[in-house]
Amino acid sequence: MTEPGLYHLLFISGALFFAGIYGFFTRRNLVTMLMSVELILNSVNLNFIAFNKYLWPGKMEGLFFTLFIIAIAAAEAAVAIAIIINVYRTHQSIDVEKAEEMKY
Amino acid sequence: MTEFLILMKSELMATALIFILLFIKMGGGMKNGLLLQVIQVLLLVNFITGFFFNKEGNLFGNMFHTSALIAFQKNILNLGVYLIALLNADWLKKTDHLPEFFILMLSALLGMFFMVSSGNLLIFYLSLELSSIPVAAMANFDLHKKNAAEGAMKMILSSAFSSGILLFGISLLYGAMGTISFAEIPQHLDSSPLQVTAFIFIFSAFAFKLSIVPFHLWAADVYEGSPVATASFLSVVSKGAAAFIFITILYKVFQPMQELWYNLLVTVSVLTMLLGNLFALRQQNIKRFLAFSSIAQVAFIVLGISSNDHIGITSVVYFVLVYVFSNLSAFGVASVIAEHSGKENIDDYKGLSKTNPFLGWSLTLALFSLAGIPPTAGFFGKLFLLTAAAAKASYWLIIVAALNMVISLYYYLRVVRAIFIDNNEMPIKKIQADRSAELGLVICSVGILLTGIVSWIYDFIQSLH
Numbered sequence: 154m155t156e157p158g159l160y161h162l163l164f165i166s167g168a169l170f171f172a173g174i175y176g177f178f179t180r181r182n183l184v185t186m187l188m189s190v191e192l193i194l195n196s197v198n199l200n201f202i203a204f205n206k207y208l209w210p211g212k213m214e215g216l217f218f219t220l221f222i223i224a225i226a227a228a229e230a231a232v233a234i235a236i237i238i239n240v241y242r243t244h245q246s247i248d249v250e251k252a253e254e255m256k257y
Numbered sequence: 258m259t260e261f262l263i264l265m266k267s268e269l270m271a272t273a274l275i276f277i278l279l280f281i282k283m284g285g286g287m288k289n290g291l292l293l294q295v296i297q298v299l300l301l302v303n304f305i306t307g308f309f310f311n312k313e314g315n316l317f318g319n320m321f322h323t324s325a326l327i328a329f330q331k332n333i334l335n336l337g338v339y340l341i342a343l344l345n346a347d348w349l350k351k352t353d354h355l356p357e358f359f360i361l362m363l364s365a366l367l368g369m370f371f372m373v374s375s376g377n378l379l380i381f382y383l384s385l386e387l388s389s390i391p392v393a394a395m396a397n398f399d400l401h402k403k404n405a406a407e408g409a410m411k412m413i414l415s416s417a418f419s420s421g422i423l424l425f426g427i428s429l430l431y432g433a434m435g436t437i438s439f440a441e442i443p444q445h446l447d448s449s450p451l452q453v454t455a456f457i458f459i460f461s462a463f464a465f466k467l468s469i470v471p472f473h474l475w476a477a478d479v480y481e482g483s484p485v486a487t488a489s490f491l492s493v494v495s496k497g498a499a500a501f502i503f504i505t506i507l508y509k510v511f512q513p514m515q516e517l518w519y520n521l522l523v524t525v526s527v528l529t530m531l532l533g534n535l536f537a538l539r540q541q542n543i544k545r546f547l548a549f550s551s552i553a554q555v556a557f558i559v560l561g562i563s564s565n566d567h568i569g570i571t572s573v574v575y576f577v578l579v580y581v582f583s584n585l586s587a588f589g590v591a592s593v594i595a596e597h598s599g600k601e602n603i604d605d606y607k608g609l610s611k612t613n614p615f616l617g618w619s620l621t622l623a624l625f626s627l628a629g630i631p632p633t634a635g636f637f638g639k640l641f642l643l644t645a646a647a648a649k650a651s652y653w654l655i656i657v658a659a660l661n662m663v664i665s666l667y668y669y670l671r672v673v674r675a676i677f678i679d680n681n682e683m684p685i686k687k688i689q690a691d692r693s694a695e696l697g698l699v700i701c702s703v704g705i706l707l708t709g710i711v712s713w714i715y716d717f718i719q720s721l722h
Contacts, residue, residue: 170425177418186414193421200428209435215428218379218437222424225386229420232390233413236397236406243406252407255478255545 162203169196183237183247187230194226264314264323267331270303271367275360282356289350293342296359297693300339307332315376319440322376326721330501330574331370337494337581338366343697344589345486347596347690358398361391362490369498373505378427378437381502385423385466388498389416392491396483408482415475419465426458439510446513456511460521463506466499469559470529473552477536480548485592488544492551493584497577500558504570507562515565522563523654529556530661537668541602543591546668550627551584553665560658561642564649571719572641578718579638579708583626586701589694590620597688608684609676616688617676619698626705628669629662634709641715 169192176189198219205215237247244251262269277299281287287295311328315321342349342359349355368387375381393416397409431437433452434445446452461472468476480488507518533553540546561573593616594609595601610617626635639662647655708714 173421177414183410183414187417190414190417190421193418194424197421197424197428200425201431204428204432204435208432212435214379214437215431218382218427218431221379221383225383229386229390229413229417232393233417236393236409236413239397239400240406240410243401243403249410252410254404254407255481 159203159207162199162207166196166199166203169193169199181249183240183249184234186249187233187237191226191230194222198222260312260314261316263310263312264316265321266310267307267328267335268367268370270306271363271370274299274303275363275367278356278360278363282360286356289352289355292355293346293349293693296355297339297342300335300342304332304335304339307335317380319438320377320380321371321374322439323374324722326570326574326718327374327501329718329721330373330497330577333574333578333581334366334369334373334494334498336578337497337585338362338490340581340585340589340697340701341486341489341494343693343700344489344585345484345592346693346697347593348484348486350691351596352398354398358395358486361395365389365391365395365490366494369494373498373501375502376439378430378439381506382420382424382427386420388495389420389466392487392495395487395490396479398484398487402482404482405484406482408479411475412479412483415465419462419472422458422465423462426455426460426462429455429458439505442510443512446511448514448517453514453517456514456517459506460518463499463503464525467496467503467555467559468552469525469555470532470552473529473532476552477545477548481542481545485544485588485595488548489585489588489592492548492588493581496551496555496558497581500555500562500573500577504562504573508565508570519563519565519649522559523651526556526559526563527654527657529553529559530658534661534664534668537665540668541604543601543603543606543672544588546603546672547584547587547591550665550669553661554580554584554627556661557639557642557658560646560654564645566645566648567719567722568641568645568648570722571715572638572645574718575708575715576638576642578714579626579634579705582701582704582708583623583633583635586619586623586698586705587627589698589701590616590623593688593690593694594685597690598685600685603672603675605685606672606675607679607681612684612687615695615698616690619702621673621676622702622705624669624672628666630666632706632709634705634707637709637715 173189173192177186180186201215201219241247311325313324365388368384371384372388393409393413396412397405399405464472530553533549537549558573561569626633629636629639643655
């Protein structure tokens with residue numbers, strides 16, 4: 154059993170990224186779509202940390218970037234959830250298929 | 258210390274305005290009419306001070322860069338915000354949360370200032386988020402409207418998704434070269450597959466922000482659902498800021514990859530023009546119509562950016578200045594009419610020239626400028642953009658662009674025909690618009706006429722870099 158290296162971490166982060174994109178396009182529930190976006194952001198975090206540890210151990214930009222991404226993701230989720238609550242108030246549902254007043 | 262104050266002048270001004278509004282809100286507030294006048298004066302002061310004490314320099318270890326050209330770009334954005342405060346006076350006076358609306362708008366503006374002068378991918382990402390999250394809250398400002406909630410939901414989800422894509426690109430770039438500073442990246446670029454992938458991801462995030470095909474679909478829904486003030490902010494100020502930083506990123510950071518991005522820009526520009534125009538042909542709602550027309554306008558900006566030289570920068574900045582006047586004027590008329598009569602369809606505009614000649618003529622002038630008909634500034638804006646693009650000697654591209662201008666003429670003139678020629682038994686009644694809205698429309702019309710004819714404006718922008 155070898156120790157996990159850069160490629161293992163990149164594999165996981167790539168899988169997370171595409172799982173997030175798949176979820177964003179297929180899920181119909183707004184909260185689940187938001188969760189998919191969070192998956193994408195976490196895959197980016199993993200990428201930064203892995204690159205920082207294995208490729209550029211002296212350059213700490215990756216680590217700082219991760220901290221900022223976590224903070225901004227929280228802010229974004231706060232606004233998004235407020236808007237989703239408002240969608241629920243006006244549409245009585247958080248299904249994207251129900252929010253279809255405007256088309257084409 | 259003084260250098261810090263001078264270099265960050267626009268950002269500090271915007272922050273000061275945010276705090277003034279916060280204190281007004283906390284101190285119990287004012288009557289909406291008075292407060293709006295105070296805000297308009299403050300924004301005018303902000304715009305005028307933007308002309309003075311502009312120096313070139315770097316701050317925070319090259320994270321923040323400013324120059325005379327960047328200061329001028331920021332001032333164009335200031336002008337846009339000032340005009341929005343004037344033109345939407347009728348709607349703003351009635352809203353329950355006037356200070357909050359401007360706090361959100363100025364926060365987004367602050368984010369755009371930092372974005373335009375960013376010198377590092379970290380501060381670029383932070384300011385991009387600062388400039389897009391408040392706008393989603395602004396889009397949902399009519400809390401009880403179904404459309405507003407739907408539009409804001411589409412806006413926040415697509416902007417979160419696009420920033421996720423952007424971040425993935427940045428992380429790959431960091432992995433490939435271990436730096437995120439704009440100055441150092443070009444030295445390490447060698448078009449390896451990893452770097453090309455990273456560039457494509459970053460490019461698509463910009464395409465979301467500028468609403469370039471195939472990432473344009475959120476724009477129309479968000480514009481239709483949100484208040485006109487937010488829609489005009491999104492379509493003019495936000496797109497202008499994104500175009501300015503797009504130039505910096507392409508010309509400075511990804512210069513070694515220019516062959517790749519030239520082909521990419523040309524392809525998306527042609528697609529955006531065609532799709533934007535074809536969708537605009539069949540729109541009935543005026544806000545949706547303006548959304549697709551602004552998608553088609555952005556295609557011309559992208560065409561100008563593809564030229565990759567000084568003329569490209571000058572013509573894009575000039576076009577954005579023209580675009581501020583013409584698009585804000587069109588949105589302003591839509592705002593006044595929607596607020597007083599509740600009508601947003603192009604068919605309702607029939608016979609507008611008889612009952613409201615001033616509004617009718619302002620909208621006509623704005624649409625002529627958007628279509629690019631000669632005496633107006635829009636013609637010169639497009640002429641310079643196409644001249645810049647022609648420097649690369651791809652004449653078939655110019656032919657496609659010219660054909661698209663013909664298509665766009667059809668749908669712009671459809672609105673003009675509705676205003677002047679078509680008969681209507683129930684035209685919109687005579688509207689007494691707010692004084693400041695009328696002032697804004699006059700400023701926009703004068704801007705549309707003068708920016709094209711007064712040639713030193715173009716020379717002035719040219720002299721800035």
